[in-house]
Amino acid sequence: MAQVVFDYTTWAARYPELAGSVAAPLAALYFDEATLYCSNGDDALVPYDPTNGVTTRATYLNMLTAHIAALNAVINGQASSPLVGRISSATEGSVSVNADLAAQPGSAAWYQQTKYGAAFWAASAPYRTMRYIPGPQPNYGAYPYSDTGGYRWN
Numbered sequence: 001m002a003q004v005v006f007d008y009t010t011w012a013a014r015y016p017e018l019a020g021s022v023a024a025p026l027a028a029l030y031f032d033e034a035t036l037y038c039s040n041g042d043d044a045l046v047p048y049d050p051t052n053g054v055t056t057r058a059t060y061l062n063m064l065t066a067h068i069a070a071l072n073a074v075i076n077g078q079a080s081s082p083l084v085g086r087i088s089s090a091t092e093g094s095v096s097v098n099a100d101l102a103a104q105p106g107s108a109a110w111y112q113q114t115k116y117g118a119a120f121w122a123a124s125a126p127y128r129t130m131r132y133i134p135g136p137q138p139n140y141g142a143y144p145y146s147d148t149g150g151y152r153w154n
Contacts, residue, residue, distance in 0.1 A: 004058040006031040015066045034064035045127045067117035
């Protein structure tokens with residue numbers, strides 16, 4: 001079974017701003033959660049080729065791990081924001097913040113809450129297109145659809 005195994009060192013090197021606040025065991029749990037959104041099994045659409053080191057799926061799963069960490073972890077002493085969506089307006093006097101989670105196709109709104117999720121959403125576009133799987137083709141040369149069909153024309 002070709003599966004990506006979470007590598008905290010690689011993830012921390014790519015996302016140092018998160019690694020300082022997210023310990024390896026918690027990051028591994030976020031990685032496991034990321035596999036709910038991007039399959040890590042043999043049936044996955046995102047390729048994984050461990051023989052030559054090209055691990056597109058590992059990159060995608062690490063993006064999602066960073067996205068989930070940014071949404072949930074305490075980073076630099078700051079708890080994650082309870083707001084869901086993008087900030088649509090803000091005022092300063094008497095502090096007011098409005099968040100908008102507008103309906104977007106294909107769950108884009110959830111991914112676009114962080115720069116990591118937005119990067120995943122953009123990068124995974126080729127894997128979210130329709131896949132045409134042709135059905136069985138009719139055989140018009142076989143009975144009862146043959147050209148003679150049991151009838152004889154004289």
